[in-house]
Amino acid sequence: MKSNSFEKYYGITTFGESHGKVIGVVIEDVKPGIKFPLEKIQSALDKRRPGVGTFSSTRKEKDELQVLSGIFEGKTTGMPICLLIYNKDSHSQDYEHLKDLFRPGHADFSYFKKFKIYDHRGGGRASGRETISRVVASGLVENILEDINIKIYPVKIGKFEVTEIDNSFQNELSWHDKTNYENLIEYLNNIKNEGNSIGGIVEVKIKNIPTGLGDPVFEKLDANLAKATLSIGAVKGIEFGYGFELAALKGNEANDAMDKDGFFTNYHGGILGGISTGNDLIFRFVVKPTSSINITQKTVTKDNKEVEFKSHGRHDTCIIPRIIPVAMAMIKLVLADALSYQKLIAGKKLQLTDYREAINKIDEDILIAIGRRQKISKLVGKFKRENKLQIENKDREEELLAKLKQKGKLWNIDKSLVVDIWNIIISESKKRQ
Numbered sequence: 001m002k003s004n005s006f007e008k009y010y011g012i013t014t015f016g017e018s019h020g021k022v023i024g025v026v027i028e029d030v031k032p033g034i035k036f037p038l039e040k041i042q043s044a045l046d047k048r049r050p051g052v053g054t055f056s057s058t059r060k061e062k063d064e065l066q067v068l069s070g071i072f073e074g075k076t077t078g079m080p081i082c083l084l085i086y087n088k089d090s091h092s093q094d095y096e097h098l099k100d101l102f103r104p105g106h107a108d109f110s111y112f113k114k115f116k117i118y119d120h121r122g123g124g125r126a127s128g129r130e131t132i133s134r135v136v137a138s139g140l141v142e143n144i145l146e147d148i149n150i151k152i153y154p155v156k157i158g159k160f161e162v163t164e165i166d167n168s169f170q171n172e173l174s175w176h177d178k179t180n181y182e183n184l185i186e187y188l189n190n191i192k193n194e195g196n197s198i199g200g201i202v203e204v205k206i207k208n209i210p211t212g213l214g215d216p217v218f219e220k221l222d223a224n225l226a227k228a229t230l231s232i233g234a235v236k237g238i239e240f241g242y243g244f245e246l247a248a249l250k251g252n253e254a255n256d257a258m259d260k261d262g263f264f265t266n267y268h269g270g271i272l273g274g275i276s277t278g279n280d281l282i283f284r285f286v287v288k289p290t291s292s293i294n295i296t297q298k299t300v301t302k303d304n305k306e307v308e309f310k311s312h313g314r315h316d317t318c319i320i321p322r323i324i325p326v327a328m329a330m331i332k333l334v335l336a337d338a339l340s341y342q343k344l345i346a347g348k349k350l351q352l353t354d355y356r357e358a359i360n361k362i363d364e365d366i367l368i369a370i371g372r373r374q375k376i377s378k379l380v381g382k383f384k385r386e387n388k389l390q391i392e393n394k395d396r397e398e399e400l401l402a403k404l405k406q407k408g409k410l411w412n413i414d415k416s417l418v419v420d421i422w423n424i425i426i427s428e429s430k431k432r433q
């Protein structure tokens with residue numbers, strides 16, 4: 001099974017281990033001629049990087065992006081794009097004592113049981129470092145997302161919950177409640193000093209999402225978002241809209257009633273039947289406490305001997321700030337896919353018959369407009385004759401033509417075509433006045 005590929009409209013394959021030589025991604029099916037957004041990708045990588053906040057580990061990789069193929073003179077060529085990052089800060093000796101044991105909370109045990117061999121240094125493929133590839137890949141779909149606006153922020157960290165949202169309140173945790181921020185920091189510092197870790201709940205709010213994204217049954221938008229989000233290490237659950245709280249509501253409370261202007265409420269979180277309704281898309285996911293902690297715990301070795309283990313390596317007290325850019329990347333990839341499929345469906349409708357139908361409609365509209373113009377023009381002639389006014393007014397004709405030429409320029413209509421149309425209109429109306 002190709003489990004390292006996210007095979008959708010934009011196929012990506014990620015490769016590399018935490019303490020191997022590189023982490024990278026191969027991206028196929030990117031349109032040619034797109035400006036390669038190097039700075040944007042680099043800045044997203046910098047946010048995901050460890051060592052950027054008080055509660056992050058102190059690993060200091062620079063995560064500098066290397067372009068191997070598919071980009072020429074700053075633009076995509078339409079060929080497979082291979083991007084990678086060298087692992088410079090890989091202190092493999094830090095992990096020597098872990099060679100034969102299973103770290104609690106990590107993927108060591110299950111990887112070993114499945115493959116009978118695994119790269120124990122820093123978690124190998126199960127490491128958070130694998131997510132670099134996803135952040136890199138998502139940089140290439142930005143242009144598809146147009147004005148879709150994605151916000152991701154924690155609503156709960158440990159025992160603290162956001163009660164008052166103030167979006168202007170910015171900090172390293174993306175915590176939008178200033179009323180309890182200082183207490184939260186003190187709480188996190190205490191956890192850090194104990195050598196312990198903590199998790200939380202992260203909310204995603206997506207605005208300006210078009211209706212119709214997602215497809216029935218196995219390509220439901222919520223199913224695809226769930227898979228993409230749950231594929232991120234340490235993410236353990238997800239709920240859409242009112243989520244698990246729907247269990248306590250009755251039908252008449254949970255249904256989003258509507259009138260001609262739209263839904264009154266958004267308990268459905270912007271998706272019904274796996275397809276976006278155009279309402280804000282809202283979901284939450286839970287992040288478990290960082291597995292590596294500086295506290296002694298019981299575990300076993302590969303030959304099933306009981307041992308005690310305490311992590312001495314570098315670790316994040318709370319990995320939510322580092323998960324946010326990864327979730328952003330995965331959501332962008334899913335939405336870009338859904339939008340691309342949606343465009344394909346729309347494109348299929350546009351057969352020659354559809355174009356002809358559209359032209360016929362426009363021709364009819366032109367005739368209707370000319371008919372209406374003639375009627376008004378006759379009334380103008382009648383008015384002028386009754387009031388003994390001059391029928392022809394050259395100044396006004398010139399003024400009108402100048403205005404039409406200006407409008408023509410705005411709508412990319414050739415000046416000579418504007419003049420031709422105008423001459424026909426004006427001579428016809430003079431004949432019939």
Ligand SMILES: Cc1cc2nc3c(=O)[nH]c(=O)nc-3n(C[C@H](O)[C@H](O)[C@H](O)COP(=O)(O)O)c2cc1C
Pocket residue numbers: 057105106107123126127128129131232233234235288290291292314315316319322323326
């Ligand atoms: C961006 C990111 C950074 C992470 N950093 C750490 C870390 O520093 N220490 C740690 O123990 N786990 C970290 N993890 C989590 C592990 O990758 C993951 O929890 C662990 O391998 C178990 O996987 P599971 O949650 O899928 O069962 C990180 C995950 C992500 C996505």
